[in-house]
Amino acid sequence: MNIHTSSRPKITVVGSANVDLTFRTPRLPIPGETFAGHSLHQGMGGKGANQAVVAARLGAEVAFVARVGNDGFATQAIDAYQADGINTTFIRHSDDQPTGTAAILVDDEAENCIIVVAGANAELTADDVRSAKAIITESDVVICQLETPVEAALEAFKLARAANVLTMLTPAPAELVTDELLSLCDVCVPNKTEIAAITGCGVETEADCVTAAEKLRQRGVRQVALTMGEEGVLVLDETGMSLIPATQVKAVDTTGAGDAFTGALAVSLAEGMSLASAASRAGIVAAISVTRVGTQTSFPSLEEINRWNQAEQTG
Template sequence: MLTPHTANRTGVVVVGSVTADLTTFSQRLPARGETIHGDDFTLVLGGKGANQVLAAALAGAHASFVACVGSDLFHDMIIDGLTAAGVDITHVRAVAGPTGIAHIRVDSSAQNDIVMVPLANSALSVEQVDAALNDLSSTASVLLTQLEIPVPLAMQAIRKARAKDMTVVLDPAPAVELPDDIWSLIDLVTPNETEASILTGQQVTDLESAEAAGRWFLERGAKAALITLAGAGAVLVDADGTQTFAPFLVTPVDTTAAGDAFAGYLGAALAEGSSVSHAIQRASAAGALAVTVRGASPSLPSKQQVDDFLAERIDEQVVAS
């Protein structure tokens, strides 16, 4: 059971990374040492933290971002993009030096690989995180964080948010070993199958193995685990049992920010008081829409797009206990 929703705390706080995303598109990915011709290139605002806070804002939540951006030529692109989406950037700090960079390669099957260079993201501090959560916890009820920022800072955000009685949602990406005592502070952990495999040490390939991985997280103190399986849907494991969510079927173009669209809409729905099942349905719709558009932040859908998609296709997502 997640932390109870409170009517006067409907905001979402995202403590996380921000990058300039340089993405190349090609029919296939090159072999080691090979040069190939590509089909297209984009340069856009990205980073798991930024994508998730943008998605939460697009979902209609009051979304606040805690992050660090550089002082280079990418600074204005990032600040302008966040502001245009209505994100509260009070706690986004500009630091001397380069902004974080993500180099993304996408092939014709919509699969990608990513090299993320933290740069300014490494300047996030305990003092910045604490000040932000002290300021925002009176109006926000949900924290979203990931692991593209220094892991000790993500852990600090989790501990501080728990002390402020916020619902804590962890997207453990990229997956790394975490302190044993952190799991009991997490309301919902949302790994994909690869991340769940790394964290639990057991291979996750299907619904049955996803349920087993979910129970690994609960055994260590997490209140709930949602294992996402891309085209195979998702499995929620909590104290009440297991629920399976079938995927919405779409034709993928680029999967880059699908997980972030999912996370942002999930956090926004939880903050407004939705049930976990309803929040997952909205998040799944947002993730499905995101894979149909190229790029990271440009692929994040609006609330109206998600509403329309659900109205047309809600019967496709079967939820089973």
């Protein structure tokens, strides 16, 4: 793989860009119910954009391949990406679809439910991805998710695999995962719900989770990092299985934690870490993110991670 250990990691993210409208509520409503919420927060989201922002804040050189509308949300999103140092050259505008939007409800127990309108995300094409071929083939890691058409992810992984670039997949929504995509995936980062849907395995016990991860490997995935919330992360590769404990924190808002983990995992792997070490570091990034409200606003910088590590060592 094209792993650069002496310079900034190079990450290309192909995926979704959303504007997030986060509603804080005492509890999640039931059908037909109306009640007062605590607050409304507007921020940037989308799994692709989230992962790009995390990687950029951890010091990577990041390019983002995406689609947005021709609207005010698009302007705000691109301005925010550029403020984080992300290369937005390959973000294209759709004339007939709005920028993707998510309505996120978060209750006092930090549980959430989310409604997403894909908008321009649904128009990301293989041609859009091919326009970024030069930067994809120069990357250390290419990350995809499935909030944009699977054809875009397939093209990104084909270009990356041909250039010996590490491919990483967040398999969400899980129902869009194909065998062809898995066969081109070096690192798959599912949660328990997603891996159960993809493999048909139960995930009640640790042994169940290992079986499910092994089934992903049998379908062509080289490495699996199964995120399990407070239970930690189960990693499986050619060297065997490890269970990485979760960093214990008081969660305020878990929105985007999986993307924080994935973006951090990509940077750590690009820096030459083993899968287990990379998962441990990524778990810290995700843990810090859940102690704050919002999605991209909750993602820590490299300086914050360094301070966290120093505090842990001295504490």
